[in-house]
Amino acid sequence: MHWRNLGGRLKKTLRSIWMPFAAIPIALLIGAVVLFLAGYDPLKAYAAMWQGAFKDTTAITEVLIKATPLIFIGAGLAVAFRCSIWNIGAEGQFYAGAVAATATGIYLGGLPSFVLMPLVLVMGITGGALWGMLAAFLKNRFGANEVVTTIMLNYIAIYITGYLVTGPMIETKGLFPQTPRISENAWLPRFLLPTRLHIGFIIAVLLALALYILLFKTSRGYTIRAVGTNAEAARYAGINVKSNILLAMAISGGAAGLGGAVEVSAISYRLYQLISPGYGFDGIAVSLLVGNNPLGVIFSGILFGALRSGSEVMQMSAKVPSVLVFMIQGLVVLSVVAFGVYRAVSMEREE
Amino acid sequence: MELVPAILFLQSILAATWRMATPILYAAVGEVFSERAGVLNIGLEGIMLIGAFAAYSTAYETGSLLLGLVAAIISGLLSGLLFAVFTVTVKANQIVVGAAFNMIGMGITGFLYRAFYAESGKILSLKTFLPVDIPVLSSIPFFGEVFFRHNLMVYATLILVPLASFILYRTAFGLSISAVGEHPKAADTVGINVLRTRYVSILIGTSLAAIGGAFLVLAYADQFVEGIVTGRGFIALAVVVFGGWSPWGAMGTSLLFGVFYALQLRIQAMPDVLIPYQFLQALPYFATLLVLVGLTKRRVRAPKALGIPY
Numbered sequence: 339m340h341w342r343n344l345g346g347r348l349k350k351t352l353r354s355i356w357m358p359f360a361a362i363p364i365a366l367l368i369g370a371v372v373l374f375l376a377g378y379d380p381l382k383a384y385a386a387m388w389q390g391a392f393k394d395t396t397a398i399t400e401v402l403i404k405a406t407p408l409i410f411i412g413a414g415l416a417v418a419f420r421c422s423i424w425n426i427g428a429e430g431q432f433y434a435g436a437v438a439a440t441a442t443g444i445y446l447g448g449l450p451s452f453v454l455m456p457l458v459l460v461m462g463i464t465g466g467a468l469w470g471m472l473a474a475f476l477k478n479r480f481g482a483n484e485v486v487t488t489i490m491l492n493y494i495a496i497y498i499t500g501y502l503v504t505g506p507m508i509e510t511k512g513l514f515p516q517t518p519r520i521s522e523n524a525w526l527p528r529f530l531l532p533t534r535l536h537i538g539f540i541i542a543v544l545l546a547l548a549l550y551i552l553l554f555k556t557s558r559g560y561t562i563r564a565v566g567t568n569a570e571a572a573r574y575a576g577i578n579v580k581s582n583i584l585l586a587m588a589i590s591g592g593a594a595g596l597g598g599a600v601e602v603s604a605i606s607y608r609l610y611q612l613i614s615p616g617y618g619f620d621g622i623a624v625s626l627l628v629g630n631n632p633l634g635v636i637f638s639g640i641l642f643g644a645l646r647s648g649s650e651v652m653q654m655s656a657k658v659p660s661v662l663v664f665m666i667q668g669l670v671v672l673s674v675v676a677f678g679v680y681r682a683v684s685m686e687r688e689e
Numbered sequence: 690m691e692l693v694p695a696i697l698f699l700q701s702i703l704a705a706t707w708r709m710a711t712p713i714l715y716a717a718v719g720e721v722f723s724e725r726a727g728v729l730n731i732g733l734e735g736i737m738l739i740g741a742f743a744a745y746s747t748a749y750e751t752g753s754l755l756l757g758l759v760a761a762i763i764s765g766l767l768s769g770l771l772f773a774v775f776t777v778t779v780k781a782n783q784i785v786v787g788a789a790f791n792m793i794g795m796g797i798t799g800f801l802y803r804a805f806y807a808e809s810g811k812i813l814s815l816k817t818f819l820p821v822d823i824p825v826l827s828s829i830p831f832f833g834e835v836f837f838r839h840n841l842m843v844y845a846t847l848i849l850v851p852l853a854s855f856i857l858y859r860t861a862f863g864l865s866i867s868a869v870g871e872h873p874k875a876a877d878t879v880g881i882n883v884l885r886t887r888y889v890s891i892l893i894g895t896s897l898a899a900i901g902g903a904f905l906v907l908a909y910a911d912q913f914v915e916g917i918v919t920g921r922g923f924i925a926l927a928v929v930v931f932g933g934w935s936p937w938g939a940m941g942t943s944l945l946f947g948v949f950y951a952l953q954l955r956i957q958a959m960p961d962v963l964i965p966y967q968f969l970q971a972l973p974y975f976a977t978l979l980v981l982v983g984l985t986k987r988r989v990r991a992p993k994a995l996g997i998p999y
Contacts, residue, residue, distance in 0.1 A: 372797065376804045424784050426731070482981040485731060485784075486927040490974040493920055497971035505965060623792065626785050659803035661915070665796025668735075671789035675781040 351628075355637045358627040361673035362641070369666045373658065383658045390651020391644040397651075399533040403605065405643030407432065407597040407614070409542040411621030412635035413549045414593025419630040420553060421586035422566040427473055427488025428594040429618025430495035431466040435595025437499055438465030439602045440609040441507070443520025451523040458524045459541075459599050466595015467588045469495060474587035478580040484587075492618065500611050507609070516610035526604035538600035543636055545593060550632040552589075562586055594618065616664075620646070623671050629678075642667060696831065702951045703835040709954075710940075710947030711843050712737070712901040712909070712918075716925035717932065717939040718853050719897025725857065725934055726890035727870035727994040728776055731787035733898045734922030735794020736768045740899025742798040745906040745913040746805070748815050754907050757815075758900065765899025768794075769892040777887045780998035791922075799915045806913070818842055818908040842900075842908040846940070849897075853936040866890055870992035873999040883999050898922065920974070927977045934992065945980070949973040 370380035391401050411428045418425040439462040446454060473491060476482040500515075509518040528536045553559040564572040565582045573579050597617065602609060620642050627641075628634025649663035716733050723730050730736075743764035748757030768790065775786045806813055818840040827837035857863035868876035869886045877883050901921070906913050924946060932938025953969040956962050 372800070376801065378804075426788075476978070476982060480982045482978075483927075483930055486923065486930065487978060487981060489920070489923040490927070490977045493974040494971050494978075497967040497974075501965045501967035504967075619788075619792070622788050626782075626788065659800050661796055661799030661803065663796065664792045665800065668789040668792030668794075668796060671785065671792070672775065675775060675785060675789070676779065678781070 351631055351633045355628060355634050357674050357677045358638050358641060358670060361627075361670045361677060364673045365666045365669035368669050369662060372662070372665070378656070378658050383652050383656045386656040386658070387645075387648035387652040389648075389655075391648035395530070396533050397647070399530060399535040401640060401644045401647045402539050403534055403536070403643075404647045405640040406536075406539045406542045406604075407601055407617040408621050408624050408642050409539075409546055409636055409639035410597030410600065411594045411617055412624035412639050413542070413546040413632040414590040415621055415625040416628075416630040416632045416635055417549055417553060417562065417593075418586045418590035419625055420566045421562045421582060422569070423474070423477075423583055423586050423590070424485045425470065425473070425488050425587060425590050426485055426622065427470065427491050427618070428590070428621050429614060429616065430488070430492035431469045431591040431594035432598040432601075432614050432618050433492075433495040433499050434469035434591075435462035435466035435598030436602050436609055436613055437495075437502060437598075438462055438595070439524075439599035440517055440520055443524040443603060444507070444518060447521025447523065449521075449523060454521060454523045455526065455603070458520070458603050459596060462595045462597075462599020462602075463592040464595070466598060467592035469595070470587040470591020471584055474584045478583060496611075499609065499613075503610055509608075514610070517608045519607045520602065524603050525607065526600065528604070534605065536600075536604035538604045541600065542597075542639075545596070546632045546636050549589070549593070553632060558585075594621070620667065623667055627671060627674055698955070700831050700834050702948065702955050704838070705951035705954065706944060706947035707836075707846075708839060708843055708909070708947070709950035710943040711846055712904045713921050713925050713928055713946055714846050714940055714943040715849070715901030715904060716898040716922055717928040717943055718849055718936050719894035719901075720925055720929045721853065721894075721932070721934055721936055721939055722857070722866065722890045722897075723894030724929055724995055725870045725992055726866045726887045727873065727992055727997065727999070728773075728887055728891055728894075729783045729787070729996045730772060730776075730790075730891065730894055730898075731784055731923075731926060732768075732772060732790025732794070733787075733894075733925055734918055734920065735791035736765060736772075736895050736898045737902030737905075737918045737922045738794040738798045738916070739764050739768055740902030741906050741917055742801060742902075742913055743899070744903030745815070746801070748907060749806075749813070754815070754818055757907055758903055761899045761903035762896050765896035766892055768899070769895030770888075772895060773888045773891040776998065777884055777891070783996055783998075795916065798913075802913055802915060813913075814911040815906065817906075817911045840908045842904050850936045850940045857936065862886075862889075867992070869999075870994055873994050873997075877999075887999070898925070901925070924973065924977060927981060930991070931980050942980070946973055946976065949976045 373380040373383055391397060415425060415428055439458045442458045442461040473484050473487045476487050477484050503517055504515045507517045509516055526536045526538050528534060561577050562582050564577055565579050569579050606613060624635055624638045624642050627638040645663050649660040652658050653660040716737060720733060740761040744757040744761035747760035748754050772786060775781045776783045820838045820840050823837040827833040865881045865886050868881055869883050873883045902918060905917050928939050928942040932942040949972050953972045957966050957969050
């Protein structure tokens with residue numbers, strides 16, 4: 339381990355964080371134009387959004403709650419993306435984790451809390467990791483492009499979930515397409531009551547930290563990144579490319595699956611069709627925004643959590659459709675891309 | 690199954706196959722141009738959504754399907770221009786930009802639809818392109834129903850595919866596209882303008898993707914709904930790979946998907962089938978996976994410079 343580089347590495351992390359924050363005004367400005375053209379008052383809409391995200395402690399904790407799945411997913415994706423595995427399938431891996439966790443929380447509900455709670459999380463990791471490794475297997479064994487396979491596995495996971503919550507796992511009353519509640523022994527503790535903030539947020543931050551250390555402070559992380567930079571060269575250097583791809587997808591899928599398990603065991607307490615409103619896709623942007631740095635993901639995750647949480651309030655109080663936030667997120671990504679190029683050009687000039 | 694019902698069943702599935710394949714085929718043929726030039730556009734899904742909304746809103750407001758189609762093409766060109774600026778001029782990572790386009794497409798079309806249509810209380814349906822029966826041929830039993838009773842956007846694919854194939858393999862422009870996608874540096878050395886070739890290929894790709902999106906509202910469903918593309922843009926990406934980066938290959942593969950789409954819709958509509966409908970809906974996606982796996986044997990190589998900015 340080379341802790342001496344920590345200062346430089348932190349500086350790099352900071353540099354990767356400021357860009358998304360600087361990109362926000364640009365994205366919001368373009369969003370304001372769209373809002374204005376559609377006949378809304380942009381200032382009123384954004385004021386509602388700001389209120390929704392930062393008004394009081396409850397609002398802020400809701401932002402952190404929304405950020406939690408994004409941090410899990412984004413931190414995992416950072417590992418896959420550093421290995422140049424374009425995992426677009428975090429959505430499906432999130433669902434796989436949520437299904438495994440819910441099944442454990444319901445069918446093994448009699449277990450004592452200190453066994454069941456961690457077991458539910460471990461099963462979530464396992465479900466997500468297996469779903470992710472399936473795509474890695476198809477790539478390694480058959481050369482199937484992971485961009486396509488992971489997207490297809492998303493749809494399949496979502497439809498299987500739809501089947502489970504309307505069929506075999508539907509609640510006993512059978513009124514709604516959802517499972518019964520999981521055993522209370524599996525519920526993750528909340529703190530800062532009466533808010534809904536839960537220890538899942540802390541687990542997410544710790545996971546991001548752990549994956550950061552794995553990627554940048556261990557030899558395993560070095561080989562993962564070497565495969566990502568140049569798979570051919572890595573192979574010549576004696577690195578087993580396929581096993582690193584498998585590992586990167588297992589980590590990435592496992593992290594997303596853990597996100598799904600936490601969502602079930604801390605927030606919804608049950609599984610239903612649309613348990614993820616697209617976290618898996620937001621997570622891609624969350625990771626890319628900060629140059630696939632798991633530490634940076636904590637901040638970009640909170641940023642996207644704030645956008646999402648704020649946009650829901652914007653819809654309720656200013657009657658502005660919240661889907662607009664997807665456009666703003668996309669524009670944030672594009673602005674960061676543009677900034678990145680600007681920086682590269684100015685660095686060339688310095689040399 | 691008795692013979693006559695079996696034939697009717699087959700006829701109804703095959704008749705829907707080409708129509709189901711059409712939106713994917715437009716997007717896939719466009720993406721063949723883009724990828725042969727070395728540019729991977731995973732933002733197809735978002736661009737199809739933008740094309741669908743542009744077509745819908747224009748056709749709805751003007752009452753002209755043709756203007757709707759024109760609007761879709763313009764929206765495709767504008768999206769493509771932005772995509773090209775980022776991926777070619779700025780040399781940004783193509784996956785990153787494509788992912789951003791999917792978000793933007795979903796966000797802006799969902800927003801505008803909700804702002805202007807969803808709760809407006811207006812009747813939202815369009816009068817779509819009607820099937821045009823080919824005289825004489827359409828009355829041939831079985832084949833008439835399967836091949837000769839479609840709308841113009843479906844028939845147009847019969848021109849699109851050979852035309853695309855001709856341009857790619859028989860014209861100087863098509864050959865420079867491949868050169869740029871295989872070895873941009875060498876292409877540059879012999880005087881091909883790499884950046885311009887990539888721009889044009891991207892624009893062809895995005896305008897065709899937008900037409901594919903427009904098909905969904907002008908010639909398939911009669912109105913826009915949020916996320917109406919439902920993964921067809923992603924499936925088109927798989928089609929390009931499986932079709933070996935050729936327009937005819939894309940057509941064959943799209944038709945294969947058309948069969949799965951038609952099959953699952955048909956089975957869903959049958960009252961006495963006990964397969965859960967979610968499994969049927971998952972069928973086209975599952976088939977994509979199988980197809981990709983089965984591909985190993987006769988694999989066509991991807992363009993060498995695919996995904997790499999120049």
